[in-house]
Structures are given as structure tokens and as C-alpha cells.
Amino acid sequence: MTTAGTHLPTTEDLCRSVLENNRDSISIQKPEFAVRKLALILNAALELSNKKGFQAMSLRDLSRASGVSMGGLYSYFDSKDTLLKMILSEVTGAVEAALGEPPAEVRQTPRDHLLWLIDTHIRLTEAMLPWFTFSLMEAKNFPAAERRQAIDSEELTESYFAEVLARGQQDGSFSADMPPLMAALTKPLLQDWYVKRAKYRRRKVHIDSYIAMVQNIVLAACGAATRTTAEKAESDPA
Amino acid sequence: MTTAGTHLPTTEDLCRSVLENNRDSISIQKPEFAVRKLALILNAALELSNKKGFQAMSLRDLSRASGVSMGGLYSYFDSKDTLLKMILSEVTGAVEAALGEPPAEVRQTPRDHLLWLIDTHIRLTEAMLPWFTFSLMEAKNFPAAERRQAIDSEELTESYFAEVLARGQQDGSFSADMPPLMAALTKPLLQDWYVKRAKYRRRKVHIDSYIAMVQNIVLAACGAATRTTAEKAESDPA
DNA sequence: ACAAATATATCGAGCGCTCGTTCGAAAAAC
DNA sequence: GTTTTTCGAACGAGCGCTCGATATATTTGT
CATH class of the missing domain: 1.10.10.60 (Homeodomain-like)
Structure with missing residues (x-):
């Protein structure tokens, strides 16, 4: 799922x-x-x-x-x-390709869509770890045009989250008093996986645990039920 | 408070x-x-x-x-x-000075201590905005010794959170199945305030709202009650 | 089938320039 | 008059980048 x-x-x-x-x-x-x-x-x-x-x-x-x-x-x-x-635009392209077209089965409920976005984003950054590290560290230091592209890409990612959160709030899946900046604050949680990759490696945190943890924090903040053990077993058969 | x-x-x-x-x-x-x-x-x-x-x-x-x-x-x-x-060590010193010795009244309950840590850290980064921005952007690029210091400082900050979260879990203020990496994942939420300062300025997000939001997300993830409107009025009289 | 001819890919010394750093003289403070 | 502070031209090293020469692959002519 x-x-x-x-x-x-x-x-x-x-x-x-x-x-x-x-x-x-x-x-x-x-x-x-x-x-x-x-x-x-x-x-x-x-x-x-x-x-x-x-x-x-x-x-x-x-x-x-x-x-x-x-x-x-x-x-x-x-x-x-x-x-x-070259490197920067490859990263923004990859994000768009990965998150832009969610499979039909997750679009049906905002909760599944949200969980899928988190899962997919973190696994993408893992697969392209040095590329994302580079992008984050170097985007700041360069010409206006490239910087603008980085900001747009950033906001595009955030908009995927904002859209699904708003949809979940409308249909009652998420609490009405969910923080309005929840979408903005989800990104730093996703990013920590590659920004502090060394730390998580040192502490032997597995990517699956990390994903589950971020999903649960975001669900809790949205006022939704957190993931059950059964649900975990289903989606992470390894 | x-x-x-x-x-x-x-x-x-x-x-x-x-x-x-x-x-x-x-x-x-x-x-x-x-x-x-x-x-x-x-x-x-x-x-x-x-x-x-x-x-x-x-x-x-x-x-x-x-x-x-x-x-x-x-x-x-x-x-x-x-x-x-010079600049890097000034920043790590300031964090230690600000967070190291919490006032007596907040030490009494883990919940208040946690809220105080979040509030104080964010206000400190606001007061020293260019210093923290510098520190975050430049710490990576330099000699082993200085890098080590940056990592230690990073982990010191995290340990303040880890300690108070563990204490709250023991005395029942926080849920038993609070994510074990909650302390690690609190930092990126604090940092987003200065990392993406321009974005929050553009969206006219006030520092008080930001602090309250982070506090609520962390409380929710800890399985504690979120802050009430009355509590907000008391602590943020402005 | 095999040279000759052409196209493609690889190389690294050398260009003009700016970098971090130094130092002896001028200016200011006491 | 002596100490302290300020100055900016000058130095060698290393930068991004170029370009003519060389090596390798492919096509062509017979």
C-alpha cells in the first residue's frame, strides 16, 4: 500500500x-x-x-x-x-517524476496518499543520496535563475503535501485544527534522513523505521490514527 | 511559563x-x-x-x-x-549558555521543560539569525576538528530533548510508544525557522505562531495533550 | 581485405586572473 | 616621542578555462 x-x-x-x-x-x-x-x-x-x-x-x-x-x-x-x-536540475526532475503521478490506488484516500508521499520521497532521497545532499548544500550559493528554480521545486514538493492534507481535512480524515503550516513542516522531517544520514547510519536506524516514524508523527499532528502493527506488516513485508 | x-x-x-x-x-x-x-x-x-x-x-x-x-x-x-x-564556536557557546540551565520553574514538569526548550531555542536562533545560518551552511566544509565540534554541539542539543522526553515518558506525561527518535526529529522542526526564514517572512508567519505550532506537533507525537488557547494567552501576552 | 582518410575523443601545459597572506610605511592615540 | 593601529601595494600559489597536439575509432576507396 x-x-x-x-x-x-x-x-x-x-x-x-x-x-x-x-x-x-x-x-x-x-x-x-x-x-x-x-x-x-x-x-x-x-x-x-x-x-x-x-x-x-x-x-x-x-x-x-x-x-x-x-x-x-x-x-x-x-x-x-x-x-x-546539470546536477541541480536532475534532482528537481527526479522529484517531479517520482511524486507527480501517484498510483491510482493511493489517490483514493488522503491518508494513503499522504503515507505514500512520505514513503516515496524518503526512498527517492535514499536512492539518490549524494545528489540530494549536493542539491541542498549548493543551491543557496548560486545565480538568481538557478536559485529560483530550486525554490520552485521546493514549493512544488510542499504543494503535493498541502493538497493532500487539505483534501483529508475536507473529508474528515484529518482534524480541523491541524496546523496550517503542516505541509511546510513535513519537509524538514523528510530531509533529515539525508541531511543527517551519517547520524542515522551510526545509530543503525533502518530506512523502514525512519519512514514509519515520520508517518506517525505527521499522522499524529494531523489528528489521525497512527499506523497499526498490522498495517506495517502488510506494507513492509521484509 | x-x-x-x-x-x-x-x-x-x-x-x-x-x-x-x-x-x-x-x-x-x-x-x-x-x-x-x-x-x-x-x-x-x-x-x-x-x-x-x-x-x-x-x-x-x-x-x-x-x-x-x-x-x-x-x-x-x-x-x-x-x-x-570564531563564528562557529560562538554559536555553539550560545546554544549551551541558553539551553544548559533552564529556570527552576520549568524543570518541575517535563511538559513545561519541553515547551521551554522549544521556545528558547527558536527565540535564540531568531536573535542570532545570521550566525545560525552561517553555522549550518558552513560547518560541513571544514577540518575534522571543527567538524567534530559541530557534531558534538548538535548532539548536545539533541540530548537536552532526549533527556526531557525520557523523563516525561517515565512519569507518564508522554505516551509509552512515543517514537524513540523523537528527540532527533525535533531538531529539524526547530531549524526550519532559520533555514527557511525567507519563506516564513514571505508568508507572514509570526515567531509566536511558529513556536506554538512546533510545540503542538511535538506534543501530539509524544501522545500528550496539545496546548489550549488559555495556555497560549498566558504565555504569549503580546 | 587492407590502407588511407576522416572524424572523434583525449590530453595536459600554459593563459590571464584572483586568491589568501605579508610587510614596511603612514597615521592616530596616548 | 613612543606605542598602537591602519593602510594597500606586492607576492607566490592556485584558480577556471583554452587550445594545439596526439591517440583512437570509423568510414572510404580500391
């Missing part, structure tokens, strides 16, 4: 998508070459950036870590800023 | 504290000189860093914005890294 049926993207999926969306700034002709090297470059870029910050990562660092020469890098982007934009 | 009686630091308080804690790297002798210029330098540094990122802020930018010459800056810190450390 709440477990994601949606396809979670692999690194190769993402690189292929990056290639498609940046045909003009990538001068490599053969897709199989491009995708393979893009994976090397992007993986290295994400790792270095998430360790030291994007600004602090020099293209010489990136060249060394990826095994692609300085000149080679510039066959895949025409400026360091373009590299940043 | 929950409104902070604790003293919130002003810019001058903070600069004086920075001076005391960095006597060795500050070569200016006369305190009144030092505090005045520190305020110029730190205010400019926070504004520039929070706009473009600390790495992207050059010391020439900082010199121009603060009105202090390049050489003059180096009378107040011996490297750009030291400037970073």
Missing part, C-alpha cells in the same frame, strides 16, 4: 538523463562513451563536493578523482557553473 | 565574547577598539557569507564591505579559517 511501486533511478538512468538534457553543452557524439564518462565525472564531482563543497572542489581535483583530463572535462560541460546546473 | 526569561545576546555581547575567546589571534590591544571593529567585520562577514557562501567571499570583498583594510583584517584573525572558527 505505501511501499513505492515507482521505479527508482540508478546512476546510469541519471547519467542518460543528464546527457539528454544537455546535448548542447556536451560535445561528445557517441552516447555510450558519454554515459560511461559522465558517470565517472558526476560520481567524482558529487563525492568531492559533498566532502569539501562545490566551490572548494577545483577542476584539477575533479580531473584527478575522475581520471578524466582537464580538457576532457570540458567536453562534458562548458563551465563549472554548467556542471552545477 | 514558556516565554524565554533567559537573556538573548546582542551583537555587542557576541563581539565581546569573540574577543575574549580569541585573545591570542587578535593583535589589537585596546578592547574598545577591538569590539567596535569586530562588529563591523563580523556583521559584514556574516552578510557576505550567507549571501554567497564563505568560500566565495574573498577577503577583498570583506575589506570593502566592512571598511577595514586588508592588513587591518589580519589584526583580528591570523587566517580566513580562524575567522570561520
Whole structure:
């Protein structure tokens, strides 16, 4: 019921998508070459950036870590800023693809839809962990246009939650005095999973427990019944 | 009851504290000189860093914005890294000072203590907004030692919450099946106030409403009764 | 089937520039 | 007159980025 049926993207999926969306700034002709090297470059870029910050990562660092020469890098982007934009737009695209079209069975009740949104978002961030970490850390530091895109994406995610919460309030699933900013405050709960990933790993918190916990906090705040053990067993058969 | 009686630091308080804690790297002798210029330098540094990122802020930018010459800056810190450390350690110190010693009247019941922690933390971050923004954005990017300090400070804050939640669970104020990571998940709710400060300003959300909302979400998740209107009127007389 | 010719991909030294940092001289304070 | 503070030009290192040369794959001519 709440477990994601949606396809979670692999690194190769993402690189292929990056290639498609940046045909003009990538001068490599053969897709199989491009995708393979893009994976090397992007993986290295994400790792270095998430360790030291994007600004602090020099293209010489990136060249060394990826095994692609300085000149080679510039066959895949025409400026360091373009590299940043590539990654950011891939993340916002993935969120839209994953949350935008919920399966028919969860749309029927606001409660299931809400649980599905939480589950799907957290599993998506887990599958794309370095991408989301990057996006969160670096979105602030850049030009107005890109920043605007990040804010819009942010608000789109929030609107998915706002819509389902409002629908649940109308049909009586959720309490009438649910906080009006509940949608806004759900996001930081989802984000903590990847922002503090190291902490949860250290404490051996499993992703399923984390999802269940966020679902229960949000349900409680909405004035709905929290998830039963039976319900958990059904949706998380592992 | 929950409104902070604790003293919130002003810019001058903070600069004086920075001076005391960095006597060795500050070569200016006369305190009144030092505090005045520190305020110029730190205010400019926070504004520039929070706009473009600390790495992207050059010391020439900082010199121009603060009105202090390049050489003059180096009378107040011996490297750009030291400037970073000054600001970070001031923030962790302020949190400890504010949350470490709750007034006697709130210690009596876990519920009041919890509400006080939420209220005080959010008001502190509001009073030191650029400092906290800086701390959150820049802590990741730096040497092991400083990073360790940031993590410790983070966990100290969480432990204040963990302790009071455990106490409330023991004496029956909070439900027995309260999520075990409730303390961990309270922090992102507190942080959203300064992380997304612009959003809440745009939506005209008052700090009092925000605090009340977080308190209610946490109380609901703890299985405690949410705050009544009467209680609100008492603690937020404005 | 095999060279020659072309197209594609890869390389890394070198460009102009800005960075963090220093230091000796000028100015201000006592 | 001495100490303290302020200044900004100058330095070497490292930055993002370019470009001509080289290596590799594919097509073409016979």
C-alpha cells in the first residue's frame, strides 16, 4: 500500500538523463562513451563536493578523482557553473517524476496518499543520496535563475503535501485544527534522513523505521490514527 | 511559563565574547577598539557569507564591505579559517549558555521543560539569525576538528530533548510508544525557522505562531495533550 | 581485405586572473 | 616621542578555462 511501486533511478538512468538534457553543452557524439564518462565525472564531482563543497572542489581535483583530463572535462560541460546546473536540475526532475503521478490506488484516500508521499520521497532521497545532499548544500550559493528554480521545486514538493492534507481535512480524515503550516513542516522531517544520514547510519536506524516514524508523527499532528502493527506488516513485508 | 526569561545576546555581547575567546589571534590591544571593529567585520562577514557562501567571499570583498583594510583584517584573525572558527564556536557557546540551565520553574514538569526548550531555542536562533545560518551552511566544509565540534554541539542539543522526553515518558506525561527518535526529529522542526526564514517572512508567519505550532506537533507525537488557547494567552501576552 | 582518410575523443601545459597572506610605511592615540 | 593601529601595494600559489597536439575509432576507396 505505501511501499513505492515507482521505479527508482540508478546512476546510469541519471547519467542518460543528464546527457539528454544537455546535448548542447556536451560535445561528445557517441552516447555510450558519454554515459560511461559522465558517470565517472558526476560520481567524482558529487563525492568531492559533498566532502569539501562545490566551490572548494577545483577542476584539477575533479580531473584527478575522475581520471578524466582537464580538457576532457570540458567536453562534458562548458563551465563549472554548467556542471552545477546539470546536477541541480536532475534532482528537481527526479522529484517531479517520482511524486507527480501517484498510483491510482493511493489517490483514493488522503491518508494513503499522504503515507505514500512520505514513503516515496524518503526512498527517492535514499536512492539518490549524494545528489540530494549536493542539491541542498549548493543551491543557496548560486545565480538568481538557478536559485529560483530550486525554490520552485521546493514549493512544488510542499504543494503535493498541502493538497493532500487539505483534501483529508475536507473529508474528515484529518482534524480541523491541524496546523496550517503542516505541509511546510513535513519537509524538514523528510530531509533529515539525508541531511543527517551519517547520524542515522551510526545509530543503525533502518530506512523502514525512519519512514514509519515520520508517518506517525505527521499522522499524529494531523489528528489521525497512527499506523497499526498490522498495517506495517502488510506494507513492509521484509 | 514558556516565554524565554533567559537573556538573548546582542551583537555587542557576541563581539565581546569573540574577543575574549580569541585573545591570542587578535593583535589589537585596546578592547574598545577591538569590539567596535569586530562588529563591523563580523556583521559584514556574516552578510557576505550567507549571501554567497564563505568560500566565495574573498577577503577583498570583506575589506570593502566592512571598511577595514586588508592588513587591518589580519589584526583580528591570523587566517580566513580562524575567522570561520570564531563564528562557529560562538554559536555553539550560545546554544549551551541558553539551553544548559533552564529556570527552576520549568524543570518541575517535563511538559513545561519541553515547551521551554522549544521556545528558547527558536527565540535564540531568531536573535542570532545570521550566525545560525552561517553555522549550518558552513560547518560541513571544514577540518575534522571543527567538524567534530559541530557534531558534538548538535548532539548536545539533541540530548537536552532526549533527556526531557525520557523523563516525561517515565512519569507518564508522554505516551509509552512515543517514537524513540523523537528527540532527533525535533531538531529539524526547530531549524526550519532559520533555514527557511525567507519563506516564513514571505508568508507572514509570526515567531509566536511558529513556536506554538512546533510545540503542538511535538506534543501530539509524544501522545500528550496539545496546548489550549488559555495556555497560549498566558504565555504569549503580546 | 587492407590502407588511407576522416572524424572523434583525449590530453595536459600554459593563459590571464584572483586568491589568501605579508610587510614596511603612514597615521592616530596616548 | 613612543606605542598602537591602519593602510594597500606586492607576492607566490592556485584558480577556471583554452587550445594545439596526439591517440583512437570509423568510414572510404580500391
